[in-house]
Amino acid sequence: MLVVLHQVQHSCIVHRAMLHVNRLEVFVFVSQSNSPLSPLGERIDAVRKQRNKYSQYRLAKDAQLDYSQLYRILRGKSNPSRQSLLRICRALGCSLQEATEIFDLSPLHAPSQDELEDERPVLAAS
Secondary structure, three states: OEEEEEEEEOOEEEEEEEEOOOOEEEEEEEEEOOOOOOHHHHHHHHHHHHHOOOOHHHHHHHOOOOHHHHHHHHOOOOOOOHHHHHHHHHHHOOOHHHHHHHHHOOOOOOOOHHHHHOOOOOOOOO
16 A cells, blocks of 8 residues: 655655555655745845845845855744844845834844945944
């Protein structure tokens, strides 16, 4: 008897076929599911799409982030640092209002206009 099970593991859909006669379990197919974006990720992605010039890869490069880090931030799997969010906002050319909307979706305080325009690295608050 062949039984097919569908299971979600670590953001992947795993299809398993179990052969009960020999007690043999075989993985037949693994596919990456599209993880939904977090509210923060949705807002960043909306601004990115408005700019119509950025892929997520390009945004990661321009924000000086590793693509996998940006991917985790957009999907809520990683909490961004204040510096990372400022880099994303700068790369997108966000207005102060857009940056504030993005920061309001995180536990971090919103930047000032000077911080948003400043190209120097942001130092952690002591």
